[in-house]
Amino acid sequence: MNITLRVWRQPNAQTEGRMVTYGVENVSEDMSFLEMLDVLNERLTLEGDDPIAFDHDCREGICGQCGVVINGAAHGPQQTTTCQLHMRSFADGAVIDVEPWRAEPFPVIKDLVVNRGAFDRIIQAGGYISVPTGSAPDAHATPVPKAAADAAFDAATCISCGACVAACPNGSAMLFTAAKVTHLNLLPQGQPERYSRVANMVAQHDVEGFGGCTNIGECTAVCPKGIPFETISRLNRDLLGSLTKGSR
Amino acid sequence: MALKALMAVSGLILIGYLIAHMYGNLKVFAGQASFDEYAHHLREIGEPLLPHTGLLWIIRVVLLASVIVHMYAAIVLWRRANAARGGAKRYQSAKARRGVQRSYASFTLRWGGIIIILFVVYHLLHLTANVIAHGGATASPYERVVNGFQIWWVVLAYTIAMIAVGLHLRHGTWSALTTLGANTSPAARRRINVLAYALTAVVTIGFLLPPFAILMGLVK
Numbered sequence: 260m261n262i263t264l265r266v267w268r269q270p271n272a273q274t275e276g277r278m279v280t281y282g283v284e285n286v287s288e289d290m291s292f293l294e295m296l297d298v299l300n301e302r303l304t305l306e307g308d309d310p311i312a313f314d315h316d317c318r319e320g321i322c323g324q325c326g327v328v329i330n331g332a333a334h335g336p337q338q339t340t341t342c343q344l345h346m347r348s349f350a351d352g353a354v355i356d357v358e359p360w361r362a363e364p365f366p367v368i369k370d371l372v373v374n375r376g377a378f379d380r381i382i383q384a385g386g387y388i389s390v391p392t393g394s395a396p397d398a399h400a401t402p403v404p405k406a407a408a409d410a411a412f413d414a415a416t417c418i419s420c421g422a423c424v425a426a427c428p429n430g431s432a433m434l435f436t437a438a439k440v441t442h443l444n445l446l447p448q449g450q451p452e453r454y455s456r457v458a459n460m461v462a463q464h465d466v467e468g469f470g471g472c473t474n475i476g477e478c479t480a481v482c483p484k485g486i487p488f489e490t491i492s493r494l495n496r497d498l499l500g501s502l503t504k505g506s507r
Numbered sequence: 508m509a510l511k512a513l514m515a516v517s518g519l520i521l522i523g524y525l526i527a528h529m530y531g532n533l534k535v536f537a538g539q540a541s542f543d544e545y546a547h548h549l550r551e552i553g554e555p556l557l558p559h560t561g562l563l564w565i566i567r568v569v570l571l572a573s574v575i576v577h578m579y580a581a582i583v584l585w586r587r588a589n590a591a592r593g594g595a596k597r598y599q600s601a602k603a604r605r606g607v608q609r610s611y612a613s614f615t616l617r618w619g620g621i622i623i624i625l626f627v628v629y630h631l632l633h634l635t636a637n638v639i640a641h642g643g644a645t646a647s648p649y650e651r652v653v654n655g656f657q658i659w660w661v662v663l664a665y666t667i668a669m670i671a672v673g674l675h676l677r678h679g680t681w682s683a684l685t686t687l688g689a690n691t692s693p694a695a696r697r698r699i700n701v702l703a704y705a706l707t708a709v710v711t712i713g714f715l716l717p718p719f720a721i722l723m724g725l726v727k
Contacts, residue, residue: 267599278599331603356600363593428606428614429584430591470588471511473616474682474690480607489691496688499512 260286260351264299266311267358269367276367278356288347292335293318293325295346312370318342320483323418326425327371328358333422333481340420340483360425364432364467377467378419378435384463385456386439388448407445414441416484423478423486429470434478436464437494438486444497454501461498514580515683517573522680522706524570525672529713535726536717539649546648578624585617612678619671626668656721665718673711680706 261284269276283299290298293315300310316324320343329335335344349355359367364377403411417438424432440457443449449456472491479488531549534542552562605614612619633639634651641661642654655661680703690696720726 265600328598328600331598331600332607356598356602358598358600361593361597363591426607428592428609429588430593431588465587468587468591470591471584472686473584473588473613474678474685475606475609475613477606477609487693488696489693492685492688492690492695495511495686496691499688502509 260288260346260349262286262295262346262349262352263354265354265356266370268311268370269359270309271369272366276370278358286346288345290346291318291342292329292344292346293342312368312372314372315342321418323420326360326420326422328356328360328425330356333360333425334420334483338481338483338485340418343483360421362421362424362430362432362469364430364469365421365424373421375419375421377469378421378432380467381432381436381460381463382439385452385459386443388443389452390448401447403446411442411445413485413487414438414445414490417442417482417486418484420483422481422483424469426477426481427470427472428475428477429473431472431478432464432467432469433472433491433494434482434486434488436460437490440497441490441493444493453497454504457494457497458501461494510580510583511686513576514584515686517577517580518679518683520569520573521577522676522710524566525676525710525714529710532714532717535649535652536720539647542649542652543647574624574627578620581617581620610678612674613682615671615674616678616682619675622668622671623675626664626671629664630668652717653721653727656718659722662718662722666715669711669714672714673707676710677703677707 261282264281264283265278266281267276268279281299281303283295286295286298293313296311296313303310313327314324316322318325320340323340325341326334327341329341329344334341336348337344357371359365359371360373360375365373365375368374414437417435419435421432421435423434424430427433440460443456444453474488474491476488479486531545534545550560550563554561557565629639633641633655634648637644637651640651640654641658645651645654656665681699684690684699684702690699717726
């Protein structure tokens with residue numbers, strides 16, 4: 260198949276970017292979206308052009324590195340990571356728009372690569388548990404109810420790709436923050452820091468400049484891990500709880 | 508983030524008022540005496556413990572506070588969202604402008620809110636203060652209503668406002684309950700959404716019944 264790409268090119272954070280059109284011929288429909296970009300980049304390199312910069316690592320849909328906005332939707336038309344999106348999802352002759360995640364807290368580094376350091380700082384604000392290091396405790400030392408384990412695991416599948424922010428009409432990172440909060444707050448190990456965690460992480464979320472959640476649900480619709488929307492309400496519950504528990 | 512909780516609570520207070528207001532409106536079907544009596548009684552509730560129109564003023568103060576809190580939170584959060592998105596035109600792509608699944612109600616929440624506040628001002632000037640007196644000023648609340656809604660474009664203006672209220676309620680009810688932590692499972696999500704739709708239907712239809720009944724001459 261032959262396609263036309265309109266790709267966001269931006270040499271660095273300081274320079275204005277623009278959409279550049281490339282034709283890509285003989286694309287196999289079994290290629291992943293990133294492999295198609297690889298093919299284009301090989302050609303650009305041979306022609307002496309600057310290849311398109313994009314983030315990627317495992318290409319198995321589990322690392323959370325890749326992610327671009329394709330035709331206005333985060334990770335494109337399928338609810339999966341960009342690396343797991345295949346060219347068969349597009350028609351022959353399609354014109355495909357490719358842009359980086361857009362949010363003020365995610366400044367563009369180059370082309371399709373954005374700086375997601377804001378997520379790291381939200382994690383640093385409370386996305387951990389305090390435990391003594393040393394020998395590992397017995398696996399059954401702390402019983403975890405099955406329902407809590409399942410719900411925590413659903414939240415823990417978040418790979419911090421940032422698609423939720425890219426899709427949110429408010430530029431909110433609430434699904435990401437909620438997934439991290441819920442993951443730990445449902446488990447016994449997360450209880451000692453339960454309320455300070457939620458308050459600190461949400462405070463950091465706001466400091467980073469993310470917007471507020473209006474419960475529209477675009478985030479869950481594009482989340483490659485299908486983080487359930489309920490995680491946000493769980494976060495809200497604990498956030499209201501933190502007001503009365505006096506943890507801040 | 509406390510802003511969102513304030514937004515939700517003030518919104519729910521206003522929803523409670525809407526339901527009480529709708530109940531009063533439907534009294535119009537019981538005739539002029541009943542409707543005017545109801546309006547008169549509202550001013551006497553709680554007497555002699557409260558002064559004349561005492562409860563009414565308490566309600567007005569609570570409503571005004573709710574509206575101010577609601578608007579303040581909305582403006583601050585709107586600005587924050589705009590800043591986070593980095594301007595109005597976020598993606599160059601013209602595809603998927605309306606998102607993947609978001610509803611028209613969620614899309615129009617903020618601008619709908621502006622329509623509603625403008626309408627509330629007009630509505631207070633019309634039926635409460637009677638400064639704008641469509642079809643002639645009168646001391647009888649019943650006559651104010653009937654005089655106004657015999658004019659088709661008045662009914663049209665109110666209909667547009669009620670549709671805006673309906674869309675606002677559809678997403679607002681859902682969003683408020685979610686923000687307050689009620690959306691804890693897929694079943695709860697369904698229940699909240701059904702509740703939001705039901706409330707929207709009851710309030711919108713309940714408010715539109717009297718104007719249309721008057722326009723069609725069923726109530727005179």
